[in-house]
Amino acid sequence: MAKFDLNDxxxxxxxxxxxxxxxxxxxxxxxxxxxxxxxxxxxTEMQDFVNNEWESFTQxxxxxxxxxSGNWRVARDFANLPAWIVKSVGGSTVxxxxxxxxxxxxxxxxxxxxGNVPGANLQDWPITLAEMEPWYARAENKMGVTRTNGIPGLxxxxxxxxxxxxxxxxxxxxxxxxxxxINSEPxxxxxxxxxIGFCFQGCKSGAKWSTLYTEIPKGEATGNxxxxxxxxALKVEHDASGKVVAVIYADEVGKTHRQKARIVAVAGNSIExxxxxxxxxxxxxxDGLANSSGQVGRNxxxxxxxxxxxxxxxxxxxxxxxxxxxxxxxxxRNDPSRGFLGGYEMETLSxxxxxxxxxxxxxxxxxxxxxxxxxxxxxxxxxxxxEDMPQETNRxxxxxxxxxxxxxxxxxxxxxxxxxxxxxxxxxxKQGSAVYxxxxxxxxxxxxxxxxxxxxxxxxxxxxxxxxVVNKFGQTHDIKNLFISDGSQFTTGGACNPTLTIVALAIRxxxxxxxxxQRKEI
Amino acid sequence: MREVDRRGKxxxxxxxxxxxxxxxxxxxxxxxxxxxxxxxxxxxxxxAPATMKTLVKVARDIYPHDFLVDSYYITAVxxxxxxxxxxxxxxxxxxxxxxxxxQDAQDRHKVVYVQxxxxxxxxxxxxxxEHTDFFKKLRSDLVVSLYNQPELWPKFxxxxxxxxxxxxxxRGFSDIDWLxxx
Numbered sequence: 001m002a003k004f005d006l007n008d009x010x011x012x013x014x015x016x017x018x019x020x021x022x023x024x025x026x027x028x029x030x031x032x033x034x035x036x037x038x039x040x041x042x043x044t045e046m047q048d049f050v051n052n053e054w055e056s057f058t059q060x061x062x063x064x065x066x067x068x069s070g071n072w073r074v075a076r077d078f079a080n081l082p083a084w085i086v087k088s089v090g091g092s093t094v095x096x097x098x099x100x101x102x103x104x105x106x107x108x109x110x111x112x113x114x115g116n117v118p119g120a121n122l123q124d125w126p127i128t129l130a131e132m133e134p135w136y137a138r139a140e141n142k143m144g145v146t147r148t149n150g151i152p153g154l155x156x157x158x159x160x161x162x163x164x165x166x167x168x169x170x171x172x173x174x175x176x177x178x179x180x181x182i183n184s185e186p187x188x189x190x191x192x193x194x195x196i197g198f199c200f201q202g203c204k205s206g207a208k209w210s211t212l213y214t215e216i217p218k219g220e221a222t223g224n225x226x227x228x229x230x231x232x233a234l235k236v237e238h239d240a241s242g243k244v245v246a247v248i249y250a251d252e253v254g255k256t257h258r259q260k261a262r263i264v265a266v267a268g269n270s271i272e273x274x275x276x277x278x279x280x281x282x283x284x285x286x287d288g289l290a291n292s293s294g295q296v297g298r299n300x301x302x303x304x305x306x307x308x309x310x311x312x313x314x315x316x317x318x319x320x321x322x323x324x325x326x327x328x329x330x331x332x333r334n335d336p337s338r339g340f341l342g343g344y345e346m347e348t349l350s351x352x353x354x355x356x357x358x359x360x361x362x363x364x365x366x367x368x369x370x371x372x373x374x375x376x377x378x379x380x381x382x383x384x385x386x387e388d389m390p391q392e393t394n395r396x397x398x399x400x401x402x403x404x405x406x407x408x409x410x411x412x413x414x415x416x417x418x419x420x421x422x423x424x425x426x427x428x429x430k431q432g433s434a435v436y437x438x439x440x441x442x443x444x445x446x447x448x449x450x451x452x453x454x455x456x457x458x459x460x461x462x463x464x465x466x467x468x469v470v471n472k473f474g475q476t477h478d479i480k481n482l483f484i485s486d487g488s489q490f491t492t493g494g495a496c497n498p499t500l501t502i503v504a505l506a507i508r509x510x511x512x513x514x515x516x517x518q519r520k521e522i
Numbered sequence: 523m524r525e526v527d528r529r530g531k532x533x534x535x536x537x538x539x540x541x542x543x544x545x546x547x548x549x550x551x552x553x554x555x556x557x558x559x560x561x562x563x564x565x566x567x568x569x570a571p572a573t574m575k576t577l578v579k580v581a582r583d584i585y586p587h588d589f590l591v592d593s594y595y596i597t598a599v600x601x602x603x604x605x606x607x608x609x610x611x612x613x614x615x616x617x618x619x620x621x622x623x624x625q626d627a628q629d630r631h632k633v634v635y636v637q638x639x640x641x642x643x644x645x646x647x648x649x650x651x652e653h654t655d656f657f658k659k660l661r662s663d664l665v666v667s668l669y670n671q672p673e674l675w676p677k678f679x680x681x682x683x684x685x686x687x688x689x690x691x692x693r694g695f696s697d698i699d700w701l702x703x704x
Contacts, residue, residue, distance in 0.1 A: 377679025
């Protein structure tokens with residue numbers, strides 16, 4: 001196994017080991033580039049995962065102190081938990097559901113297509129779908145996405161069958177078990193899905209793609225990749241010429257170390273990545289590293305989300321099998337006649353009983369709540385995920401008071417719904433209920449957004465340096481050997497789950513970085 | 523379609539012993555002259571038995587499930603005694619909270635909270651303290667301490683951990699049989 005010296009200034013230091021960092025690390029290692037991945041969390045492996053929601057949450061979730069503000073309900077119900085993401089090797093690919101969709105063509109150019117929307121900081125991406133297509137194809141092959149590469153779709157579970165029956169009755173046409181990075185047959189030395197039903201708690205069969213047991217070990221096998229778990233990046237340092245030169249990080253006992261770097265790629269997900277840049281402010285970068293645009297931390301997006309749970313007069317047992325292998329795509333189109341711009345997906349979702357109690361209606365009590373809970377065995381559920389409007393005022397900043405155990409300001413996440421988000425969510429609630437009522441639901445529950453599992457936009461791509469943080473390769477405008485490799489690059493959010501796009505961008509970015517290194521540009 | 527046996531494996535033992543306590547129940551009952559059902563409350567080290575019993579009543583009123591016997595609520599509430607032992611602020615919070623509730627009950631109904639006969643009337647009293655730290659802490663704790671009991675899950679048709687049983691691929695993941703043909 002590779003082990004690089006702290007003073008080896010020839011390494012690429014990647015911060016984070018998830019969809020972005022893990023993929024980038026492996027892709028570079030395969031090309032002969034030396035990589036050190038600093039992962040804040042421990043190395044919890046597949047055999048350590050537990051099929052128990054609260055125990056797993058304690059094991060995997062990022063629970064470092066964060067603060068919140070804004071009119072989103074998460075700030076009231078979960079003031080210190082704006083996001084449900086993973087602090088462990090593999091990042092959020094450990095707990096994700098596996099949904100792997102490509103952006104639609106218009107979603108890369110929403111400023112041109114939607115026009116100017118008051119209050120929204122819309123911008124076209126500096127890349128098009130056509131440019132992304134070969135990279136999407138490589139990502140789908142890498143991850144083993146069903147319905148691509150000759151891989152059959154997963155079989156539908158009870159929860160899917162309920163949604164499918166209702167969808168067809170309503171006249172929806174694009175209904176299937178999803179494009180999922182979950183093996184429907186053995187592939188890539190991993191087994192096929194056993195319908196365990198604890199996708200959110202780490203896949204115990206390895207059927208679901210996660211960098212933890214794919215990219216990371218493949219990269220390590222080249223001898224060019226070293227993963228350091230329990231390594232929390234505190235600061236990125238630069239020299240007088242404005243190049244980044246090192247990363248300061250703390251180990252599991254709190255001792256700090258300084259790893260020199262030829263290149264630094266930040267992939268700590270969209271709350272920690274801007275926080276790191278802001279905490280790396282210097283006299284040359286008083287507003288934060290690579291923040292001459294002022295956009296670091298801004299344009300925080302979490303997708304329009306919400307859920308609908310429905311109760312029937314017969315059992316569903318929705319928890320049996322995959323959590324999210326089911327989708328209705330019809331509403332993902334852009335159709336302003338519905339009263340909002342952009343679109344949304346309708347995807348099956350199940351929570352176990354313990355999480356249902358926590359998230360069905362946070363804070364609720366009494367018989368209206370308990371009668372909903374008693375419907376559990378006869379419950380079906382779906383998650384609504386759609387394009388939310390980027391707003392400059394939705395942002396990650398450094399909290400003025402709260403500090404972490406290293407004395408650094410923690411992240412504060414401000415989010416207000418945009419009227420377009422509200423209109424879309426209301427439409428989605430209505431349609432979701434209609435799907436279930438079409439097959440006999442006796443009661444439906446519109447459910448508020450959970451702590452965000454999709455976190456995007458806080459280091460956005462832009463053509464012009466004044467409009468964003470990075471260019472079309474995720475390279476920061478201000479510092480050419482500093483890259484962003486996670487979902488914080490997203491200029492806008494699109495309707496769909498972000499992971500496939502993050503992986504595609506990381507494969508493409510590795511190609512660019514390796515070429516630039518070879519040409520001695522960085 | 524494979525249904526889930528709602529009876530649960532532990533219910534008889536819990537009902538007889540009172541929340542699976544290791545106490546020699548019969549011995550306590552005969553020596554103190556109290557019923558078997560109360561033994562768990564007498565075992566509290568820091569909070570008074572009456573306080574514990576009120577907390578159980580409040581817990582059930584916050585999350586009423588008529589098919590759940592008291593033992594599940596007792597299990598959910600018992601840890602407060604240990605927390606009160608460790609932290610005097612918690613002890614004060616709980617005792618003051620119960621005292622306030624009992625006072626409100628006396629003012630309105632001339633009896634303490636646990637003796638107010640109708641649930642609807644007790645709910646009104648709880649609504650009166652809904653914004654207090656006491657209520658908020660109790661309720662948010664119950665979300666986990668009640669619904670995270672594995673013995674309780676079969677009552678709601680939830681089967682818990684799955685991988686050690688081979689997942690649901692051969693255990694009815696798609697056996698729904700009542701939908702209209704698609």
